Amino acid sequence: MTKNLRVKSSEYIDETNRISFKFNGKTYHGFKGDTLASALLANDVHLVGRSFKYHRPRGIMTSGSEEPNAIVQINPGTNRTEPNVRATEVEIYEGLEASSQNCWPSVEFDIGGINNFLSPFFPAGFYYKTFMWPASFWEKYEFFIRHSAGLGKSPTSRDPDIYDHRNIHCDVLVVGAGISGILAAKNAAKNNFKTLLVDEKNELGGSTVYENNEFNKIDNKTPSEWLKKEIEELKNIKNLEIKTRTSVAAYHQYNYLLARENLTDHLEAKDKTNKIRQRLLKIRAKKVILATGALERPLIFNNNDRPGIMLSSAIKKYSEFYGVACGSKNVFFTNNDSAYESAMSLYNKGINVEAIIDIREQSESKIVKKVKEAGIKIYWSHSIVDTTGYKRLNSISIMKLSNDGTSVTGSKISISCDCLGVAGGWTPAVHLYTQSGSKLKFDEEKKVFLPNQNTSEQISVGSCGGDFKIDEIIKNLNQKLKDTLNINETDLDSIKVEIDQENSKRNIWLLPSDKPLGKTKPFVDYQNDATAKDIKLALREGFRSIEHVKRYTTTGMGTDQGKLGNMHALGIIADTAGVKMGELGTTTFRPPYTPLTFGTIVGRNVGKFFDIFRRTPMNDWHVENKAEFENVGQWKRAWYYPINGETMHQAVQRESRAARESAGILDASTLGKIDIQGSDASEFLNRVYTNAWSKLAIGKCRYGLMLNEDGMVYDDGVTTRLSENHYIMTTTTGGAANVLGKLEDYLQTEWPELDVYLTSVTDHYATASLCGPNSKKILKKIIPDLDLSDENFPHMSFKESKIGNIQCRIMRISFTGEHSYEINVQASYGKDLWEKCIEAGQEFNITPYGTETMHLLRAEKGFIIVGQDTDGTMTPIDLQMDWIVSKKKYDFIGKRSLYRSDTMREDRKQLVGLLTDDPNIILEEGAQIVSELNQSPVEMLGHVTSSYFSPNLKKSIALAVVRGGKDMMGKKLFVPMENKNINVTVANPVFYDEKNERLNA
Amino acid sequence: MFLINCPYCGERDQQEFKAGGEAHIERPKQPTELSDDEWAEYLFMRKNIKGVQFERWNHAHGCRKWFNMVRDTSNDEIKAIYKMGEKPPSQ
């Protein structure tokens, strides 16, 4: 039988809109406006989860994003399931299902709970100490740890939702729409600053909007009444954009912030469809006003984690905002006046408040007097020494505190209760402030870290800036606004505030028990089950740095990043080590403030937009002709064209034979193309390539090798001189952008005196490479007017011509060793050119071939592919390409490095050919090469870089880099594989047509 | 994410830029005259200061221009930006 603890109607809860939802399989009811937490509490459900290490029953602790315990799985088993969601942030909707995490088989009966009784064996660093040895056992340990721990389950099917990104530029960003944020945003916007106000909640107003303490007045109204009027006025203000359900996750330098706007999470499934679920806002703000508020601190005492033990401020919010009583017999435990407001909130609604336990000696404020008048029993100078109730709090034991607060005396009093509100003071929410790079300073009197040194244009206002009382807040906010916005007057000048003055506070980080510390469980980090005991143990074991203690004890390492307990951890360390807290420093708060979904981070960049790709103008033809594609850089390149169910091997063998026997055609549009113009273009090429360029005649082409300044091969390609001061350079497909960048770098920074201009024209041209003994006849059919004789159009030359009306540039160059032409046309004519070639080539059985055949054909010729046969450690000398390195040129990029002692070593890895003794065995690319089989450890001489079965030579061929390989011609080596050793012989890397006779065939 | 004031385009987001290492390291005019050690000094040795550092940056996804930046690496404050060939501001 569940109780109904809805005690009061609230304007934020729509009681006409009843909603049913399921928690752990059981159906409950709540109302529109409820969070999962408030709806469960209204049904008297406190037990919602199990703790991480000891599997202790845990209940709802807070009412916001700082929640450590009430972490649930939303919509389990569906494609919209989401783990690690805070029940305090989930707005309920019809059909919502949620379940507890970290418990098996159920939250009520959890096998892992046995860990609780074994806890003396689970001290700080337990996992490190126990499971690290022997190393080979780790896999087994990990299996068990993963099964008994773990926080929720990831969805296993595709996310059905749409996510989005938006860039926002504003003059003023206000984070947090409590009283300070609202007033700041209003005054900024009124003064013509383009302002954005964001808040993580669905309603504006923060905690002031339900602040009904009769002793606090703003302009003679209760703070709640007054603020609602201010919120109403926001609607009419220009220049102001307001985003609710929007949580700032990260605050980077230069006022760049990331926020997640939640658009459909609060809607029923049927209303979520085809809508953007969450949007990542990328905000660049000229000024940032942080009004992120403060988080209430718990108190650290023995067994302070039972379901039913909550923050006092949360109890007040559930009562005032949601109209829910968290218990029937309530007790508060406090070190300041705020618990008295919570107590009065319950009392005024007729809810039973049994007692207030106050560690202070007394307080004379009006609210305390009011509580006394109400007849609520107050135990001054008392502390809770223990609590009972496994799945729900049922009693507390209290004793008198000694004067120094380190021990308890006298007799024990037991108080029966089902809900305990703890109030340990307030911690300014400075997380975003520190993320921005700004520095904190510890205020020893207030016991809080406060903003100190700003690194960007920002202010912290309200309680996140250290002002906790409404009069201080308004006064300091007014001054800060005037300073930062450079204005003379604000709305705040005329506000009159009366407040109840608190007159005492007492701070004890770890409250004593009658039992020794070793026999108690005072939890500091609820989510990770770190106790004060663990922290003290870490200090005894020699840990000093706060960052080390944190990692060793796992304090603050949970999904909540220890928002509640970090200050206590620091306090306990300081007290134990006998140092001031300010000297300890604080741990680093890292983004995100609250977890983000992957969907929000990637936005629209999913599926085919995950990694953008480029297609050539001929792409449609390749698709129609059933090409298989491979990714080269961002390009989709035709890989091979299988016909009649051919395997890749069969297709490549056929394509390779056809290209050498008759004619083949390759889409070479992806090659990088850089247009080079200027009166110093020749000199420039001289400096960037290893060979000489000044004597290249107009209309001629030349192959060039480009090095890095360290002498290693960087890129290669053919460059053509189009006219006196005009060249077109081709680069590798993958290297195009980097080559252009590198050339620009040298031009702008080292040789600004050169008159040279570079333009990337890769996308401007489509290129068909026509190759094979019949290529000339095919080209002749397409361009009958062009004289293709070797005299007029020899190998390594260029002609400008026309195919019909289409202007084209033709280079007679070859990457296959065959007679071939690269025909370039304006990109939009690419498919047309391709189809013309195919049509003209019909009678010669022209065969389109892909990148795999291209690789095979060039390997037969021993031509390198930069990035396949080289890896950034190969010089031209290592590649046995000494012929391309000019001895005469005084300088070129990388020249000096070729004479370094290391690059001149004879035993560097050098490019060689490899032939298998059995011509049918194809080596694996990447396979290691050795000379001795019986050596231990065996010395690796190098590896295979390219390997194919050559249909033209009818044997397997390979290129490899081998230490000292240059002098190993004919030497027998071995390629050891898993089941066999392959015998190989070092050979000349040019396997086919060594004399290049086919170029002019 | 820095906001970088390209001397040719104005303020742009850091993602449009590429960092290019330490500034004011001139490529030797006569590399062949240098000893291995001297060449290695130019080729490999770079400072990595905690504090004010002179750097090269390129507006790679914008005007493609290279320029210099003075940046405090301890807090990423950009203290100055100036064109290639211009003298660095006095410290």
Ligand SMILES: [Zn+2]
């Ligand atoms: Zn620019």
